[in-house]
Amino acid sequence: MKRSKIKTLLIGLGRICSDLERDPFRKKPCTHMGVLQSDWGRKRFEFVLGLDSQAEKSEVFQSFWNADTKTVPPDPKKTSLPKGIDLAVISTPSAFHEEWALHCIRAEIPNLLIEKPVALSQAGAKRIQTLAKKYKTKIWINHERRYHxxxxxxxxxxxxxxxxxxxxxxxxxxxxxxxxxxxxxxxxxxxxxxxxxxxxxxxxxxxxxxxxxxxxxxxxxxxxxxxxxxxxxxxxxxxxxxxxxxxxxxxxxxxxxxxxxxxxxxxxxxxxxxxxxxxxxxxxxxxxxxxxxxxxxxxxxxSNAFIGIYEEIFQVVSGKKHTLEGTISDNIEILNLIESIYRRKQ
Structure with a gap:
């Protein structure tokens, strides 16, 4: 797909999506909205809407960025997603990654960037992978050091x-x-x-x-x-x-x-x-x-990892690159390694 700008939806408007941009010590941009609103990001991405289940977070985000937000129910299935979205960024608390990912895939959003861990379990990650294959959805997981x-x-x-x-x-x-x-x-x-x-x-x-x-x-x-x-x-x-x-x-x-x-x-x-x-x-x-x-x-x-992952998304969505770093398959294996530690409780 070739497009001048990638229409982007942000889901979860808290810490990694926006709040850390106010940290005076961190190198900027250091959040998802920070990238989208940077000089680099504005040339490649178009922010459409931010969603959060907490009205306070929506209000803080809207005030800081002067950007459109919507407070939605905690259950993703009760939320109607906007049409024409090219990329959904899921930066909710980890427990809700799987539900939001499945909802976005069913809504036929073709590209997802999901915060780590992609799901709370290997089984959850596999459910995302199975549905993504059906809908041909591309998925990135934000283990950002891979892009540093x-x-x-x-x-x-x-x-x-x-x-x-x-x-x-x-x-x-x-x-x-x-x-x-x-x-x-x-x-x-x-x-x-x-x-x-x-x-x-x-x-x-x-x-x-x-x-x-x-x-x-x-x-x-x-x-x-x-x-x-x-x-x-x-x-x-x-x-x-x-x-x-x-x-x-x-x-x-x-x-x-x-x-x-x-x-x-x-x-x-x-x-x-x-x-x-x-x-x-x-x-x-x-x-x-x-x-x-x-x-x-x-x-x-x-050296900026956030720019790195969004650069790859831009290259892939624009058709200039065809391989992804850190696939859903990789993350299933990562969760398997983590679960292998949990299975050895003492």
Missing amino acids: PSYRFVKDQLTKGNFGKLKSIRASVFTSAKNPGLAFSKLGGGPLLHDGTHAVDLIHWILGKPKIVDAKLEIPKNGTIESRAVAWFESKTGVEVFLDVSGGRDYFQFELDLHTDTHRIFCSNDGFAFFKSEPSPLYKGFRSLVSYVPKQFPKPEI
Whole structure:
């Protein structure tokens, strides 16, 4: 399909859709509406309407963006969707992703961008996949780090062998139950499903689907949601992966620490660091890891994951590209990995 601008519907007008754009520390745009209203986005996308089941969120969104909104019933089936929509963005709480996705597909909206996790379960994701195949709907899931230029650079260099042979990955996602968002609510699942999905997605993206070796959950007494999940995976090529997701920290930290036979690559929300093997300045006859910056590493000013995913949507919807990053099939496997950890309750 070729079109000058992609008519876009936003469903769920809260944090990731709009609110984070008011965070003075975040690089902009950092929300869905932020992209649509950016100079880049206005040339490619046309915002049509925003929907939310909470009148207060609709009003705040409308006031901040001077944009049309509508307060709708919590049940998607009771909402009539506008005609002529090219793209629906589903950024509701996680528990409602599946229902809204199915409703949009049945309404014959041809392209969906769904916030992670795509559904609360592998079975739910499969229901979306089955209906999407019937209606030929294209689906993106917003694991945004896949579209971040710095993460894409690391994956590309690993694939080309420029960082050596990958040996192990340590992934950690630490959040705080004092400021939990949805990570400790019935609407979002535990920190593994809500926040750890980003780390599991990157592991899957880099390695393909690994097999679980061992895992354990820490669940507080009288609780139903884990405070911590620890897992050990192994890839088909023998790469060992160690995952630690905890909601019991007084800070937020996302880290991916990759070790090859010649390099160490550290990726985190605090930035990236690269180390390579050089003759050791500390021990005669040994080699040490020495810090350096690869020449082709993207400059910070061009690194924006939200622009990345919308650029791919624009390219695909415009007919300039025919492959999608992070398919619904990938996300079914990601949910399968997460569920394999949950099945090992202790």
